[in-house]
Amino acid sequence: MPITIRRATIDDIICMQNANLHNLPENYMMKYYMYHILSWPELSFVATTTDITVDDDLSNDKSNTTYEEYMTLDDNLGNSIKLDPTYVKPGEKLIGYVLAKMNDDPDQSGEPANGHITSLSVMRTFRRMGLAEKLMRQALFAMREVNQATYVSLHVRQSNRAALHLYRDTLQFEVLSIEKSYYQDGEDAYAMKKILDLNELKISNFAHGPKDEPVEDDLKSDLLEDIIREGLDNITV
Ligand SMILES: CC(C)(COP(=O)(O)OP(=O)(O)OC[C@H]1O[C@@H](n2cnc3c(N)ncnc32)[C@H](O)[C@@H]1OP(=O)(O)O)[C@@H](O)C(=O)NCCC(=O)NCCS
Numbered sequence: 001m002p003i004t005i006r007r008a009t010i011d012d013i014i015c016m017q018n019a020n021l022h023n024l025p026e027n028y029m030m031k032y033y034m035y036h037i038l039s040w041p042e043l044s045f046v047a048t049t050t051d052i053t054v055d056d057d058l059s060n061d062k063s064n065t066t067y068e069e070y071m072t073l074d075d076n077l078g079n080s081i082k083l084d085p086t087y088v089k090p091g092e093k094l095i096g097y098v099l100a101k102m103n104d105d106p107d108q109s110g111e112p113a114n115g116h117i118t119s120l121s122v123m124r125t126f127r128r129m130g131l132a133e134k135l136m137r138q139a140l141f142a143m144r145e146v147n148q149a150t151y152v153s154l155h156v157r158q159s160n161r162a163a164l165h166l167y168r169d170t171l172q173f174e175v176l177s178i179e180k181s182y183y184q185d186g187e188d189a190y191a192m193k194k195i196l197d198l199n200e201l202k203i204s205n206f207a208h209g210p211k212d213e214p215v216e217d218d219l220k221s222d223l224l225e226d227i228i229r230e231g232l233d234n235i236t237v
Contacts, residue, residue, distance in 0.1 A: 008044040015094035018085035023121035047096035096122035098135040115143035117154040144196040155189040
């Protein structure tokens with residue numbers, strides 16, 4: 001299946017917002033996407049596929065619809081008008097994104113340059129293929145290489161085991177603190193941080209190989225309690 005990871009452009013933001021709405025309860029106005037892409041055009045990335053025969057959770061209800069039927073020719077100039085917000089352009093469908101920025105909080109003006117991951121998601125059908133890891137690595141590398149960010153931060157729901165595994169175990173973020181009731185529904189967030197080391201982040205040094213032992217996560221225990229009990233190095237989710 002042909003999959004491309006490339007920088008996000010202003011032409012992608014409708015699709016990014018669409019994917020965000022499908023995958024996460026934390027949603028943003030279009031101008032917030034624009035702010036990211038226009039201010040830090042080097043930091044946000046999208047994963048797209050040209051294999052439009054692959055159905056995903058967005059188009060299950062339209063599985064018998066051909067690509068042509070997603071499009072129309074009725075703008076009176078003979079141009080196709082995009083109807084399906086999963087398509088960036090004819091033949092290219094967005095399947096994942098990472099929305100990233102530099103921290104521009106004036107309260108942090110004394111801090112060294114640092115980046116922030118605002119949002120990350122991958123469409124359901126395309127998960128567990130390493131796409132989120134690749135999107136994240138591209139964003140982190142760009143933060144370090146282009147903006148000299150010394151570290152990157154993010155928030156993640158305490159219950160989001162998939163994202164926690166990605167951030168903590170795969171990408172070696174550390175849990176800094178718990179922010180109580182960070183989310184609108186009252187759930188706590190882990191505030192996480194990773195020091196950005198250019199050598200570690202170089203794409204040439206990144207190889208996603210098989211891991212030693214697959215570990216089953218029973219999803220019953222609380223991550224922080226596990227860390228306190230077992231110590232950070234002995235926890236795998
Ligand atoms: C979290 C999310 C982005 C992961 O995307 P993905 O493309 O499936 O992740 P990857 O394939 O790159 O996997 C990265 C690692 O996480 C692990 N992982 C992914 N999904 C997992 C799950 N459901 N449970 C446990 N581990 C999981 C993978 O096994 C892999 O681990 P490895 O490095 O040990 O092999 C995706 O599940 C998603 O979009 N979720 C909804 C939105 C969301 O939660 N975003 C994050 C908000 S903070």
